[in-house]
Amino acid sequence: MPQTETPVVLAARGLTRQYPGVRALDGVDLTLRAGEIHALLGENGAGKSTLINLLTGAQRRDGGTIIVDGMEIDPDGPGGAVRAGIAAVYQEITLLPNLSVAQNLYLGREPTRWGLVHRAAMNRDAGALLRRFGLAIDASRPLSDFSTAVQQLIAIARAVDLSAKVLILDEPTASLDTAEVQALFTLLRTLRDQGLAIVFVTHFLDQVYALTDRITVLRNGRLVGERRTADLPRLELVSMMLGKAPTAESHLARRPATSAGTGAPLVRAEGLGRRRLVGAFDADLHAGAVLGAAGLLGSGRTETALLLFGVETADQGQLMVDGKPVTLRSPRDAIRLGFGFCPEDRKLDGIVAGLSIRENIVLALQAKRGWWRRLSSAQQHELADRYIKLLDIRTPDAEKPIQLLSGGNQQKALLARWLATDPRLLILDEPTRGIDVGAHAEIVRLLEDLRDRGMALYVISSEIEEVAAYSDRVLVMRDRAPVGLLEGDSITPAAIVNAIAAEHHTGGAA
Amino acid sequence: MMGRLLNTRTLPLLATVVVFVLIYAVCAAQYPAMLGLRVLGNLLTDNAFLGILAVGMTVVVVAGGIDLSVGAVMGLTTVALARLIEGAGLPPLAAFALVLAGGALFGAGIGAAIHVLKAPAFIVTLTAMFLARGCALLISTDSIPIHTAGYDALAGAGLALPGGGRLTLVAGIMLLTFIGGGILLHGTRFGARVFALGGNAHFAQLMGINTRSTTILVHAFCSLMAALAGIVFSLYTRSGYALTGTGVELDAIAAVVIGGTLLTGGVGGVAGSFIGVLIQGLILTWITFDGTLSSWWTKIAIGALLFVFIAVQRLILLASTRYGRSGAGPGAPTTPHPAASTPVARSSAPGAAAPSAP
Amino acid sequence: MNALIRTLAPRLKAARPQLALLILALLVNVIVAPGFLDLRMQDGRLFGGLIDILNRGAPVMLLAVGMAPVIATRGIDLSVGVIMAISGAVAAAAVNAGLAWPLALLAALATGLVCGLWNGLLVAVFRLQPIVATLILMVAGRGIAQLVTEGRILTFTEPHLIAVAGSTVAALPLPVVLALAASGLTGLLVRAAALGLFVEAVGTNPRSSRLAGVHTGLVLGTVYVWSGLMAAMAGLIAAADIRGADANNAGLWLELDAILAVVIGGTSLYGGRFSIGRSVLGALVLQAMRTAILRAGLPPELNLVLMALVVAAVLTQQSPAFRPLAARLAARLKNKEARA
Amino acid sequence: DSGDKKGLTVGFSQIGSESGWRAAETKLARQGAEAKGITLKFSDAQQRQENQIKAVRSFIAQGVDAILLAPVVSSGWDEVLGEAKAANIPVILLDRQIDTPNVDLYLTAVTSDTIEEGRVAGRWLAGKVQGRDCRIVEIQGTVGASLVANRKKGFEEAIATAPNLHLVRTQSGEFTRAKGKEVMEGFLKAEAPGSICAVYSHNDDMMIGAIQAIKEAGLKPGTDILTVSIDGVPDIFKAMADGDANATVELAPDMAPRAYDILLAYRKDHAPPPKWVQTPSKLYEPDTAAAEYARRKDLY
């Protein structure tokens, strides 16, 4: 950690951005010094992403100045920012799925030979660049062939390669697993030592303390303060973010259901599977109990959810609901049985951007009721308002288009969509991804509450401590096949990690 | 090897080629005269203007747009040329330069309007179609023959093929345009920008692409091609007529789509469009060779054959994508699957990937 | 009554741009043909320029009513023009073959339904891109219509069929009443039932909608069938209007008018939000401008250029870029005035 | 070449099927071919010159014995007709002339005189109104279509001789009934009530639409407003018989049968026919309308 103050690379003063009905950013300052990793923290909707968008010129600012190396800049778009030495990885992956990995990495600055793009050189360079991130992939393949995690790494690689002075990462670790996070950190430290200024947004406080040198905290679009990480105790940081002292009790104390898992299961999967998608797995889902799913990225957890919800049709095994065999051919079949599913990709599979929060919340319920039994406007408003309040969705009103909410609040609205259908089984894929500390605890409490009210829950999460905390059973997946089932007191983070790592040769040679 | 050949990008193209060859074989079996180089030469010459339009259209469609004005711009070009050469006495080459520049400018205007007004390309280019056609009619409502000696020489130029066929200058221009278009789209930085724009304009912008200049250039290129098609058409008919190319934009779009380029943008290429043009020409040739179809059955047959092509193509694609989950067909709405099922080599060993409890 | 005002007021407010355009277009008409606004009652039917626009605009109004939901699902229906031709031809052929008129009308509507079903099948089940799917019918359909009429104009004298365009209800020409009733019915179907929400959801994010339990295929199919039905009705009106089925020209290029009307009505071609009422207004705007051009007494060579300029002006007025620009211009003008 | 009439193959490149008149021309071409034992290869160009060129080229490739061409535009045929000539295939133009410096490219043209059609209509009107002042409105065909300029020109020539005839308004009805009706509605609204004395329409279909518009405006077509149009389709004879229309100038649709005769004669004695075989542009009035209607209604 640098002892003396290094020179200021970027100084933003009084940045302001007004959206209709929301002042997303209100006179915020940010100072970045050479060779530091600077954490930008705040609750969902605090304005972190907005600040980043203003720095890169992805959005117009309504006020304020940005000074880079003593010169005021006015980026007219991300292209201008890159020329000024600023590169960013945005919160949602903003790469182009139709291009190859290499094309994504070198878009706009492809190596050329005789005026034409030199593909071979580009692919070679791309391969070399990606190897620094621990990715040994064929860079000439289309980006869409790769998982979210890999895409996230590619986006980071691109930004790192582009950034001359400032590198901005908006929740880069949200979809990475621990090993990948470690690799990324090592790289970021190297870059810092080379003098780069790095902005790092995350909701994982552990990562803040493991990596960053300095912290800027935002709340409700205003600057709360800037501190050195070393001088700021965790509790104080959290209260800066929340604007009040956090409740003492940690939300991650293990609190499984008291009488869970006894009696006949609501839903039972017996050897359910689909060729080339996921190997046969068993799962019992009991009313009032949580089944957790753990595993590395790409271990096939999402696929189990797809089969349970009828998004993909199983070609082996049997699904039993209430003891009766059923076949799910589409999500509608599953919904009819009282299932609900919050998918992991909010933007692509979750929200219906362009429609209001209200419409997004009532969509599943209305679809369940059919075309003719329309929920009246009054009913819709009542529902929306109830869940906005219940889940503390931060929005001026229910009529705001959902895509204008911050990521965490979108997640809550999706949860509301399913709660409104009053499901018997709720499947949640990464429900806490990209959610701030406060909301994280709220969501976990909410899940426990739902469970206690007798709902069956199937929760897929990459946060092992979290899974360990509230699950009554944990299904461990690896290489698209189940490798273990933990029950009762045997559920501890360490046990889950062991199950994931142990005897990797048995996990199936998929 | 097979896997590399049959990836999601080459597959639609391959399916198109297969369908083309199949249908050609069926035609030739029925009418052996269709096999000769003469018919093949005619196919190239008669569809030269459509091919050139299809090159421009491919670029626009790959960029996520559409251009309904190309037929009208082509018509406008032919009349303008006739007026410039016959009326103003300009040498043909000077007139060509003038209309090409005019075409590019017109397209740049379309692109600028799309960008500035944030209006859909469909509507802006529809307006441009009215405008171009209207201007052409204002220049002349009659068809104007061009009899300048040099023009006849240009129009008549060509290589004799064995069997009475000819590879004409206009066919040559079309082939060169396809090659040039292919290089532009698949080999240059500009081409990469076009694909980026079509993939997702907003993301492209966030990645530092100047969407304004790209939109303008793309439409300038398309209208430039329309003007070139106009030149070719005027060489082909040695005349200028305001209503030339009515409805041709739909043929060009159909050719592009049959060729596997997605109207949603970001996926495609000119090679497929070339086959698409040939397929359309083949349909018409077959119908004339048959010669028994009434006016109405002609239309029904064209529609039905279009359907058969697309259906067969989709079946081929469906059959082959059974062995891999990804891949949208031609004419299929894109619903990219985020998690395709290709296994990926990771450099970190599985043991090392095991997370240590934080 | 109050409830009516409460539901109508926000809609009227949302339709301000379209209303402004319509008023402008009507003004042009008044300038071109003084006495345009005169209304007179004769034999229990209203006559006047406004009625003409409603009457002539009825087919495109109907097409726009069908097209708006299609476009809202991120689709497009290029075949409505030929569906008009086919249904008109079927009706004419049916009465000329001696079929009772109600059966002929039903046959025509059923034709539209079948055409819509075909389109819906290609889009929803076969998963073709809507432009291509409907292009197939657009190409082949005119041939089908001509097959029915053998390329002639099938003139008919069946009074009930003629009455579809020639009779009067509540002092208004029947086409106007039909178009308004169809828009009302569609509006009701879309807003009072849940179809509107589903259409908009499918149009913005089909994947999320499917995961939320929306039957996306059924929604897609329905909008194309509805569009076909509306087109069939428009086709009946067009045929009745000239007392003959003109398979060659009925509905020619009207699909473009319908699309334009929907776009003027503020529906994005990229799917999502749509409004039946504003699409109908869009159709009227188009018809009013067309009428003005036809009646201006300018040489017909100018028609296309005028149309282009008018649409360009409309697009500019509707563009989001225009509002701040207009505001800035106004401010600058004011500044200049102040300085002078 | 073989002189036998049996087994003669003729290619016919038709413009399209945009009107009833053209459907009749096609129908007569087919009937005539059948009657004379000719194999007819028919190709519909859907209003596109390039399709016609393609068709002619395909005909050449198939080695037909002769080609009938109804050209959609007047210019642009030199190249492809040159190819036909090189292949020794005679070409007969139907219905429209072409613009070429080299008339050897085709055998003959069987067409009417489209300027004359306009003149006949104009002369009839001048005679009908005598010295009375008459404000005329014109419904013209599709802007840019090759007939339009000529039919307009001929008509204007004819009425120029009569100072009492004024052409006050002209608008395009695009050759269709529906547009003809809409345009006439506009004329009736835009002109002072009762001030229009006659309508001239470039085809009968538009006139039939216009007649309906006149009726719906509460006027009596044929009496309050005189009508004259061109083509001679059955429905206009019916209208004349009903007293709703005054005159039509016939454009005979039997061009192809005439061409067959010329062709067969030419193949027999190799004497080149005249370059232009003009079909008559006969004017019909209500007196013969009922009979003419009966004669024609199955022809179309």
Ligand SMILES: Nc1ncnc2c1ncn2[C@@H]1O[C@H](COP(=O)(O)OP(=O)(O)OP(=O)(O)O)[C@@H](O)[C@H]1O
């Ligand atoms: N385009 C927009 N239009 C209107 N409001 C917006 C827009 N973008 C963001 N907002 C609002 O601005 C506020 C700040 O959002 P921002 O995305 O910056 O939050 P964040 O701190 O990044 O949150 P998260 O941690 O959830 O990503 C939120 O209230 C959000 O609803």
Ligand SMILES: Nc1ncnc2c1ncn2[C@@H]1O[C@H](COP(=O)(O)OP(=O)(O)OP(=O)(O)O)[C@@H](O)[C@H]1O
């Ligand atoms: N580390 C990786 N590198 C490359 N590709 C991967 C990696 N991990 C997973 N994939 C691919 O990504 C896709 C997505 O994985 P999948 O959604 O099945 O996993 P998951 O267990 O649900 O993971 P997640 O934690 O992302 O929800 C799979 O097709 C897999 O092949």
Ligand SMILES: [Mg+2]
């Ligand atoms: Mg954010």
Ligand SMILES: [Mg+2]
């Ligand atoms: Mg997953």
